Structures are given as C-alpha cells and as structure tokens.
Amino acid sequence: MTELRIDSLSKDFGTFRALDSVSLDIPNGKFVCLLGPSGCGKTTLLRLIAGLETPTDGRIYVGGADQTEVPTHKRGMGMVFQSLALFPHLDVADNIAYPLAIRGVDKATRRARAEELLELVQLPGLGSRRIHQLSGGQRQRVAIARGLSIDPQVFLLDEPLSALDASLREHMQIELRQIQQRLGVTTVVVTHDQKEALTMADLVIVMKDGVIQQAGAPMELYHTPANAFVAGFIGTTNLMPCTVADGVVSVLGHAFPITEGDRIAISSGEAQLSVRPEHVLLGAPDEGLPAEISFLRDLGESLHVLMRVGDQEITAHLPPGHGHDLATGQTVGIRFRDGEKVVVQ
Amino acid sequence: MSATSVQTATPRWLGLWPAAMLTLFFLVPFGIMLAVSVAHRDVSGFYEWSFEWDSYARFLSAFFGKVMAVSISVSLTAAAICVALAFPFTVFLSNMGHRAQTRILVVLLSALALSEVIIGFSLSTLLSQTAGIGNLFHWLGLIDEPRAYTPSLFALITGLCYIGFPFAVLVLYPPVSRLDPEIVEAARVMGASGPRAFFGVIVPNLRGAIVGAFILVFVFTLGSYLLPQLLGRSEHWTLSVHITDQAVYQSNLPFGAAMSVFLMLVALALVGLASLAGRERGAA
Numbered sequence: 001m002t003e004l005r006i007d008s009l010s011k012d013f014g015t016f017r018a019l020d021s022v023s024l025d026i027p028n029g030k031f032v033c034l035l036g037p038s039g040c041g042k043t044t045l046l047r048l049i050a051g052l053e054t055p056t057d058g059r060i061y062v063g064g065a066d067q068t069e070v071p072t073h074k075r076g077m078g079m080v081f082q083s084l085a086l087f088p089h090l091d092v093a094d095n096i097a098y099p100l101a102i103r104g105v106d107k108a109t110r111r112a113r114a115e116e117l118l119e120l121v122q123l124p125g126l127g128s129r130r131i132h133q134l135s136g137g138q139r140q141r142v143a144i145a146r147g148l149s150i151d152p153q154v155f156l157l158d159e160p161l162s163a164l165d166a167s168l169r170e171h172m173q174i175e176l177r178q179i180q181q182r183l184g185v186t187t188v189v190v191t192h193d194q195k196e197a198l199t200m201a202d203l204v205i206v207m208k209d210g211v212i213q214q215a216g217a218p219m220e221l222y223h224t225p226a227n228a229f230v231a232g233f234i235g236t237t238n239l240m241p242c243t244v245a246d247g248v249v250s251v252l253g254h255a256f257p258i259t260e261g262d263r264i265a266i267s268s269g270e271a272q273l274s275v276r277p278e279h280v281l282l283g284a285p286d287e288g289l290p291a292e293i294s295f296l297r298d299l300g301e302s303l304h305v306l307m308r309v310g311d312q313e314i315t316a317h318l319p320p321g322h323g324h325d326l327a328t329g330q331t332v333g334i335r336f337r338d339g340e341k342v343v344v345q
Numbered sequence: 346m347s348a349t350s351v352q353t354a355t356p357r358w359l360g361l362w363p364a365a366m367l368t369l370f371f372l373v374p375f376g377i378m379l380a381v382s383v384a385h386r387d388v389s390g391f392y393e394w395s396f397e398w399d400s401y402a403r404f405l406s407a408f409f410g411k412v413m414a415v416s417i418s419v420s421l422t423a424a425a426i427c428v429a430l431a432f433p434f435t436v437f438l439s440n441m442g443h444r445a446q447t448r449i450l451v452v453l454l455s456a457l458a459l460s461e462v463i464i465g466f467s468l469s470t471l472l473s474q475t476a477g478i479g480n481l482f483h484w485l486g487l488i489d490e491p492r493a494y495t496p497s498l499f500a501l502i503t504g505l506c507y508i509g510f511p512f513a514v515l516v517l518y519p520p521v522s523r524l525d526p527e528i529v530e531a532a533r534v535m536g537a538s539g540p541r542a543f544f545g546v547i548v549p550n551l552r553g554a555i556v557g558a559f560i561l562v563f564v565f566t567l568g569s570y571l572l573p574q575l576l577g578r579s580e581h582w583t584l585s586v587h588i589t590d591q592a593v594y595q596s597n598l599p600f601g602a603a604m605s606v607f608l609m610l611v612a613l614a615l616v617g618l619a620s621l622a623g624r625e626r627g628a629a
Contacts, residue, residue, distance in 0.1 A: 050534050072533045073542075085531035089549040099535035146535070156534075 002063040002153045002186050003028045004049070009058030011044050011210075018044040020210040021058065026203065029184040031177065033197035035233070036207035042190045043158055045207075049188065050156055051075050062153050078152030078185075080160045084143040086131045092118070092142055093127030099150045117145035120179060137168050144176065148183065155180070155187040161196065173199045194234050198222070206230050224263050228344045231274035238280065238314050242273035244343055249273055252309050254289040261339025271343045277304070279340035280316035282323070288333035296328060307334065382602035392598050400603035416567065416584040417611070419498075423505035424563035428555060430506070431513035432521075436547060438514075439522040450518070453511040461508065465575035468504050469495050472576075501577035505569060509562035516561055520554040560619050564612050584608050 006024040010017065019041045026032050034042035047053045049060060051072035059068045067075055078099075086095050094101070096117050097110035105113075114127050121141035131139065140160065147155055160176070161169045177200045180187050191197055197204045198218045206213040206221065206229070214226040218234075225231035232239055240251050245268045248255040258264055265271065281288075282305065291307035291314060298304075303318040305326060314334060326332070385395040403409060438446055471477045474493035483491040494500055528550065532542040548555070570585040582590075584604060592601030 052530055052534070072530075073536050073538050075534075076536075077534055079531065079534040081527040081531055083525055083527045085525060085527035087528065087531075087546060087550070089546075089552075098532070102536040102541065150536070 004154055004186055004188070005061040006045075006049075007059045007061065009045070009048060009060065010056045011041075011048060011053060012056045018210050019048070019055075022207075022210070022212055023058075024205065024212070024215065026186060026188070028186055030202045031180050031187045031200055032189070032203045032205060033201035034188065034190045034205050034207060035192070035194060035197045036213075037192060037233075039209075040207040041210035042192075042207050044210075046156055046158055046188060046190045049154065050077050050079055076150065076153045078147035078150065078155045080143045080147045080155075080157040082159045082162060084139055084160075084163075086139060086143055086146070088131050090131075091127065092123075092129045092131065092134070095131065095142060096127075096146045096149050098146065103150070113149060114145075117149055120148070120182075121145045122175075136164055137172065140164060140172060144179070148179075148185070151183075152185065155185045157187070157189040159190055159192070161191075162193075169196070170199070176200060198234070204234070206233060223342075225274065225342060225344055228272040228274065231272075231342060231344050235276065236315070237274045237276050240273045240275075240312055240314070241270065242343060243270050244268050249341060249343060252289060252312055256336060256341065258341070259338040262341040262343075264341070264343040265345060266343065271345055274342040274344055275336045275340060277315045277317040279337040280314060281335045281337055282316055282318070282326070283333045283335060285331045285333045288335040290331055291334050293326060293328050293330050293332060296323075296326060305332075307332070309334075378602045378605055381598055382606050384599045384602075386597055386599050388596075391596070400597075400599040401607075403600060404603070404607060412582070412584055412587050413607075413611070415581060416608075417615075419501065419505070419573075419581065419583060420563050420566040420569075423502055423509055423566045424559050426502065426506050427509040427513045427562045428517075428559045431510055431517055431558060432548075432551075432555060433543075435514050435517040435521045436543075439518070439524075446522075450514075453514055456507075457511050461569075461571045464507055465504060465572050468500060468507070469575055472500050472503075495576050496578045496581075498577065498581055501573055501581050504572040504576045505566045508569075508572075509566055512565060513558040513562050516558040517551070517554050520551055524550060556619055556622065560616050563619075564616060567608070567612055 004024070004026040006022055006026075008021045008023050009019060010021050011019040022041075022045060034045060036042050044053060048055050051067070051070065055068065059066055061067065062075070087098065090098065093111055093114035096114040097105070100110045100113060111127070115124070118124055118127060121144055123138060123141050123145075126134070126138070131142070134142065140163075143160070144157075147157070157176075161172050164172060173196055176189075180200075189196075189200065201218055203215060204218050204221055205215045208229055214221055214230045216224075221230060221234045225234065228239055231237050243250045244258075244264060244266055247258050249258060249262075249264070250256075251273055289309060291309045293305060294308050294313075295306040296303065297306065301320060303320070303323045303326075305316040305318060305323060307314045307316070316334070380394070381392060382400055383396050383398065384392040385397055385399070387393055438449055441449075472494035473479070474491055477494065479488070479492045479494060482488045524547065528546055529542050532546045533539075537545060567583070568585055569583060570589060573581055573583045573586050585608070588601045588604045588608070591597045591604065
C-alpha cells in the first residue's frame with residue numbers, strides 16, 4: 001500500500017511562499033495531476049515529495065511512513081524530469097537499469113529487466129542504442145521506463161510531455177495512462193495543460209499561488225468548479241459578472257431564471273456566472289440577452305460564434321449543421337441551457 | 346547556404362596572414378632548431394653545420410633518462426593535483442549564485458596576471474626558514490625548530506599547482522556550468538548517494554573536459570623553467586632547465602636543440618594519447 005499523504009506542507013524560498021500549507025490524500029494506485037499556471041507551486045510540491053527540496057513546514061507520508069526527513073536517495077521513488085535527464089554516457093538499457101545498478105543487482109538481471117521495460121514502453125530491442133540516437137518520443141519512453149525500473153513507491157513526473165509536439169503528446173498521454181493502469185503504481189504528474197490532466201488523471205488538483213484551489217475527479221472539476229479560477233482553467237468557459245437574487249441570475253441587465261441542475265454557490269449577492277460555450281444557445285434578439293456577433297469561426301466539427309455585449313465577450317460552440325444563417329454584425333438573443341449555469345465566487 | 350555565404354563574406358586570402366605568421370615565427374625557428382640539433386658541436390665556441398646524430402645519441406645515457414623521468418613525473422603530478430582540486434572546486438563554484446561565481450572567476454583570472462617570478466619568490470619566502478610558515482609552526486609548537494620547506498619537491502609542486510590551478514578551472518568551468526542539474530537530481534532520486542552521483546554521473550559526463558584540463562596543465566608545467574630553479578633542488582630540474590643549462594652555460598647548442606625537439610615530441614605524444622583515451626571512453 002503506497003498511498004501518499006501530504007500534511008499541511010509549506011515551502012518558502014526566501015520571502016516567497018511557494019507552497020502554503022497544502023494537505024492532500026492520494027489513495028494507492030491513483031493517477032494524480034497537479035495542474036496550474038507556472039509559479040503555482042506544483043513543481044515545488046512534486047520536488048518536495050521526491051525529497052529534492054526540504055519543506056519549511058509540514059509532513060509527507062508514503063505508505064503510512066513519515067518520509068519528511070528521509071534523504072532523496074532512500075525514498076524509493078521513480079521520477080521523470082522535464083529535461084528527461086537521461087545519462088548521455090550510458091546506453092538505453094544501462095539508463096533504464098541505473099537504479100538497479102545502484103542497488104547492486106547483477107548485470108544479467110538488469111539487462112532482462114531493462115528489456116522487459118523496453119517492451120512495456122514499446123521500444124523492444126533498443127537497449128544497446130545511445131541516447132543521442134533516439135528521437136524525442138523514444139527518449140520520453142526511455143525516461144518513463146527508467147522511472148519505473150525499481151517498481152517505485154510513487155511515480156513522479158514533472159511536465160514529462162512538454163517537449164513533444166501536439167499529436168505525439170496526445171498519443172503519449174493515452175499510453176502513459178495505460179501503462180499506469182496496467183502497473184497500478186501511484187502516480188503524480190505535474191502539468192499546466194488541462195487537456196493532459198483531463199485525459200490521464202483519476203484525480204486533478206488545481207493549484208494557484210501555492211494553494212490548492214480544488215481537488216477532485218476531472219468531470220467533477222469540469223461540472224462543479226469550486227471557484228472562478230477553476231472554472232476558467234479547466235476547459236473553456238464564459239465567465240460573466242452576475243447577481244443572484246430571488247431565484248434569478250442577472251447577467252448584463254438580463255435576468256435568467258435558476259433551473260434544476262444549475263449549480264449556484266450563493267443564495268444572493270454578486271458572483272461570477274460560468275457557462276460552457278456548448279451550453280450557450282442562440283435565438284431571436286427578443287428571446288434572450290441581445291448580443292452582436294463579432295466573429296464566426298467554422299472549424300467543421302463545430303461553429304464558434306464570438307459575440308459582444310458591451311465589453312463582455314461571450315462565445316457559443318454550435319454543433320455541425322447549425323448556425324449557417326448567422327452573419328457577423330447580426331444581433332442575436334443569448335440563452336443558457338437549463339441546468340448548465342454555474343455560479344462561482 | 347550559410348556555409349557558402351560565410352565563405353564569400355570572408356575572402357580566402359585572409360587565411361594567408363596567420364599562415365605567414367605561423368611560418369615566420371614557428372616553422373622557421375623550428376627548422377633552425379632541427380638543423381642545429383644535428384649540427385656538430387664546437388667545444389671552443391659554437392657549432393658547425395653538419396649532419397650527425399651525436400646529440401641524439403646522448404639521450405641513451407642514464408643521466409638523460411633520469412632528467413626525462415623527473416620532468417614528466419613532476420608535470421604529471423602537478424596536472425593530477427590541479428585537476429583533482431579544480432574539478433570539485435568548479436562543480437561547487439557552478440552551484441553558487443551568479444554574483445559569487447563572477448567574483449571568484451575574476452579573482453582566479455587576476456592570479457593569472459602574476460608572473461612566474463613573483464609566484465616563485467613569494468613561495469620561496471613563504472616556505473623559507475627565516476620568514477616562512479616554518480616559523481609559524483614553531484611558534485604554534487608544532488615543530489621543535491623553525492625549518493625551511495624550500496628548496497624541495499613539495500615546494501616545486503606547490504608552485505606549479507599555483508600556476509596550473511586557474512587554467513584547470515577555466516577549462517573546466519564552461520562544460521561544468523552547462524551540465525544539466527536535473528541529471529544529478531535524477532541520479533539522487535534513483536538511489537545514488539551524493540558521492541556516488543558525483544563519481545557515477547558528473548565525472549563520466551565531463552570526462553572530455555577533465556582530460557582537456559589535465560593536458561593543458563601538463564603541457565604548461567612541462568615547459569616550466571623558472572620554478573624548478575627557484576623552488577626545487579638540482580635533482581628536480583626539469584628538461585627545460587637542462588636545455589637552458591646546455592645551451593647557455595655549457596655552450597652545447599646542438600644538444601640543447603636535440604633535447605628541445607625531444608621534449609616537443611614527448612609532449613605531442615602524451616597529448617595525443619590522452620585525447621585518444623578521452624575520446625574512446627567518451628564514446629564507449
């Protein structure tokens with residue numbers, strides 16, 4: 001059992017507080033994504049778990065054992081670095097088996113284990129290659145295999161796919177998730193890419209300014225964001241200032257009745273309304289909030305309608321076959337699909 | 346594309362200038378030296394042009410063998426000590442803040458501005474019986490009588506290392522500071538203790554730079570002429586000192602020239618061997 005528990009962990013760099021009393025419970029075998037903009041403390045948290053940084057305050061438990069004071073090299077972690085940090089002076093198999101060599105495993109066993117892992121990451125037979133002979137995607141796979149070679153307590157990855165191009169990145173996300181599910185290893189990935197987090201994670205932890213904003217399953221975060229930051233960071237959304245009172249949400253001077261399924265965090269007062277573009281409906285100007293179409297973006301799979309209400313921009317995504325009669329400059333009436341209004345602080 | 350444009354931007358004849366300078370100031374003197382090395386010695390004065398191997402034949406003597414062995418081992422020792430000190434120092438330096446790094450590098454560079462004469466006399470004073478650390482040790486009660494530590498092999502090696510150390514650091518600094526710090530962190534996470542990560546990851550990844558620094562200090566100290574006379578005993582005299590001795594004081598120019606040729610060949614051979622070893626290991 002290698003569940004990971006973080007107990008009010010803080011880290012200061014000089015006067016800068018990178019991590020502010022973060023607590024987390026990660027169950028055994030879960031795939032966790034630490035998600036947030038740069039400087040939010042996600043990498044610091046990962047490095048603290050790995051033991052590469054010393055916490056200012058708080059404790060780290062791995063499998064129930066307090067690891068806070070244990071030096072890095074005795075923690076039994078696997079890690080993939082942002083630069084990959086493969087050893088150019090060793091061949092692929094020796095790179096993968098390096099953690100085993102450190103632990104005094106004999107050469108034949110090391111070679112066998114390296115080959116086994118190369119098959120896992122779909123690079124069979126490449127053990128004797130040099131690192132500089134590999135492509136970016138292959139290096140990525142070698143780094144993953146190396147991180148897994150000792151059956152780590154926790155598998156840590158720091159922006160592992162950021163160097164790959166978009167299509168290869170998507171492919172590796174799926175593959176990484178499949179490998180993790182097959183091995184059942186507790187995994188923590190740092191990423192700033194929300195799609196990456198949604199693709200891979202059991203549990204997404206959204207961070208900002210060293211504080212956890214929300215932790216939950218991807219769709220939980222998508223449908224019930226805890227605040228405006230999470231709503232804006234996970235997926236695309238329209239965020240509009242609003243007022244809640246007497247069963248209606250007033251946006252830009254137009255009152256929308258609260259319907260069943262709407263997630264309204266407050267009973268009355270000022271807040272933010274978040275509506276996903278796919279839940280913005282268009283009709284005649286007198287049927288809703290009047291808005292002027294400023295741009296039409298037809299992507300084939302969907303039609304993006306960019307609209308303006310004063311200074312507020314609102315985007316609607318229409319399914320294929322809809323909105324062919326729309327034109328730039330036209331005024332339409334905006335409505336929101338019932339049960340898809342989310343009011344957050 | 347860019348290669349051709351570079352060629353057209355820099356006319357080829359420009360290369361003639363360094364070629365001419367090399368010929369004038371290196372190849373011609375070297376040719377004269379070669380010619381003198383096979384000339385016949387005139388005991389009463391100078392030398393007569395001729396072609397004989399007499400000077401080279403003297404290499405076979407035991408005396409010459411010993412001088413060669415002393416020269417090479419003194420330089421090898423100095424180079425080894427310099428690299429052994431400079432490498433960890435440079436790794437440590439590259440982990441410091443940028444301001445501190447610049448300051449330390451400037452101090453090191455200013456040490457290079459000191460001439461060999463100043464370094465030699467300073468050390469001989471520092472290590473002397475009357476004004477040196479021998480007095481200090483006596484005052485501290487570490488030794489019974491004030492004593493001199495110069496001239497000695499220890500003093501000579503100290504002096505050579507003083508000169509060689511900044512060079513070693515300057516050769517090592519660029520590759521060391523470019524080494525990906527995550528490589529070391531990766532080794533640590535994967536179970537390597539500090540020393541193990543140092544010798545198993547940092548050292549092999551910088552093998553080329555280490556060999557380069559070693560060669561530089563070795564060649565540099567091999568030609569050292571002043572320090573062996575200031576700080577060493579006559580049995581520690583290096584080949585350079587003997588060359589001067591033969592050419593200037595014994596009036597045996599052919600033998601001096603022959604020794605110079607030999608010194609150059611030995612230096613070239615060792616440099617070749619070392620770089621070959623560095624390359625082989627680096628690629629294996």
